[in-house]
Amino acid sequence: MHVSIRLFAGLAEVIGSSTLTFHAHESPLTAGKLKELLSASYPDAAPQIKVSLVAVDREYAPDDTEIAESSEVALIPPVSGGEPEAAAGETADGLFSITAHPLKAELLLEKVQDVNHGASLLFVGTTREMTGDQQTTSLHYEAYVPMALKKLQEIGLEIQERWQAHCAIAHRIGLVGIKEASVVIAVSAPHRDTCYEASRYAIEALKVSVPVWKKDIRDSGSQWLGKDPQAEESSSYKQYS
Template sequence: MHISIRLFAGLAEAIGSQALRFEVDEHSITAGRLKELLSSSYPEAAGQISVSMVAVDREYAPEDTAITEASEVALIPPVSGGEPSPTEGASPENGLYILTEEPLQAEQILDKVLDKNHGASLVFVGTTREMTGEERTEVLFYEAYAPMALAKLEEIGREVRERWQGSCAISHRIGSVAVKEASVIIAVSAPHRDACYEASRFAIEELKRMVPIWKKDIDLAGGTWKGADAKFSGLWPNPNC
């Protein structure tokens, strides 16, 4: 059986490819077994494989999830709340959720969530900072597993609607983002301010926790992918909670 696997960020660099066509002897294997086989075949990347999660058909997959030749498989390194996509992406939900290489405009994103029955609105803007401790950043480079990332952004928006009766729009940059430029803008509106504050905080924390977007911190010495710590622990045993 041949399994097509997409790779991202530092894991793709370690293996030397953004896509693999991996051959296994079984007709069906589990996500956990696939990681074992990949670690054996690519020992130089075994450490990164061990802290990565498998996505099957654009959902995080527990280790006992069955994988067949027809499955859409991706290996997801820990996310950073950040392949450079050659095209922009947008969800079908009226353009509320967008991945783009273009600069972000806060007013345009806020306008998507304004509602005559909502008395509060907030805009969160995440920007590239120059100094992190003693480390200087020249530019950040963002990469996303676009179809899954957009699906997860939609999940966040649905949760905002259900829990706070609010509206949510999220735009995230991909590609290079310079110092002081916005990498992500989240606009939220709700009937009351307390709900709006809660929903806005929920949206950014969930984005950083589960949306497959990575960032590479580029400085004068080179570049380092962020998110090497195992940020997926909160997804187990139920990755959709």
């Protein structure tokens, strides 16, 4: 069967395309077998394929997940290079967005405020100039937008169910300069203690499950930042300040 695969960051760069139609004779075809076949067909990309996660229909897929010809398949690399995805998006309720435009924290906060909530918080992640003795000039973000929005919605739903809190999240893609916001998280809750807990949960869950990549750009060069691909079972491998 023929499988359409979306590729990101350095994986797309090595293979030479952001999309790939791959013909597989195996039936059933599993996520693990697909990685094996792709590694054999694209040996130059094999090291990155090995540490990438497979997403099937916008969900992280274990190796034994079966893939149908109609499945939406993507390879999620841990540390990579490449260009940011041109598309951006927003959920129907306006609470979650991926955008190339500057983020407006106050507008996001308005979306979660509630007359019955006595606490609200804004978390703003910004580009930091110095990390140790290394100087950053800007950051470059890329996202798998449809899946990122889906995962952001799941975070919001979890926060609503666990803390009876409202949550909205906006994330930048493309070039983000020093002191500019790359992510804004707005949370409101009936009480301040649960508001703090829900806000902390949101950023930690975002780092684990939302497929976004970050490139540190310096005068001396650039480097894609990430974590050990074995550190999390399902991770988008990105870091925040």
